[in-house]
Amino acid sequence: MAEETVDAAASLDGVLVRFPGRAPLGPIDMTIAPGEIVAVVGASGAGKSTLLRLLAGLEPPSEGVVGRAEGRTGFVFQSATLMPWADALANVALPLELAGVARPEARARAAEALTAVGLGDRLDARPRQLSGGMAMRVALARALVTAPDLLLLDEPFAALDSVTRRRLIEDLHRLWSTRTPRPAIVFVTHDVEEAVYLADRAVVLDATTGRVATGLRSPGALPRPREWRADAGYRAAVEALAAALAETMSPLPVEAGA
Known part of the structure; x- marks a missing residue:
């Protein structure tokens, strides 16, 4: 086993x-x-x-x-590994949507997670518009949005x-x-x-x-x-x-x- x-x-x-x-x-x-x-x-x-x-x-x-x-388990890698074509909100909402959460609820929870890491004003920013520290905050928000244990x-x-x-x-x-x-x-x-x-x-x-x-x-x-x-x-x-x-x-x- x-x-x-x-x-x-x-x-x-x-x-x-x-x-x-x-x-x-x-x-x-x-x-x-x-x-x-x-x-x-x-x-x-x-x-x-x-x-x-x-x-x-x-x-x-x-x-x-x-x-x-x-x-639940959350994982944050050495690089932010964000989807380059998607904004911060969509990146953070992704694991919720993959788990079957309805898009409006997933986006609302993603916005809360981004606000918690200090990026409530960058919801529509693409990864290329973010500094390294901001990108890592998005990755952290994405890992935390599912409330991992x-x-x-x-x-x-x-x-x-x-x-x-x-x-x-x-x-x-x-x-x-x-x-x-x-x-x-x-x-x-x-x-x-x-x-x-x-x-x-x-x-x-x-x-x-x-x-x-x-x-x-x-x-x-x-x-x-x-x-x-x-x-x-x-x-x-x-x-x-x-x-x-x-x-x-x-x-x-x-x-x-x-």
Whole structure:
């Protein structure tokens, strides 16, 4: 059996994924509680995106069991993946219309979702008319419009400037905290500061072994208070996560003559 329904938002139980010509991912055991935010960090090739695809049901495991609670799953990819010919409203309404929601209701709910991410005045904008940050807000609204119980984010802010990234993370916390019930979120990132700030806990994948190397909890409650990035506890957690990540990475080669 490769998949089962669980009480947790999602889980991986002894999950292993084999790849031709390279080390497998796993086995991995992981449980995501309802309403929990989990960051997944690791070197390139560690299997972070594969882990998200497993949780989404987009890829089956070679061994083990992937469990998901009954409910909807939203997925935001590294790029916004918007339909270029459609305006923001139509892009966000699409998953509702595909689920059989009548167009007037789907468009009304899409307008509410876009307003929630700060784009209530850009409903008729085409993707080419949006900045990178705006396009990612549309993608986030599209993922949230179905009120998912599990939200999967695959480095959606990686290509954005630091100021825009911070604003979107604050928006994500705000949207998460105002939902009842709160969705569980699994967030892939290379940025340890982003991982500590955004998540309840961070999981480090080891690219060499294909397993979870360690898991570290972030201090304090979510959402974060203002100026929390200057807090000593935050800085200590960032350094601890950076050190744990460094232990999973090969040392840089020493140049000849150095």
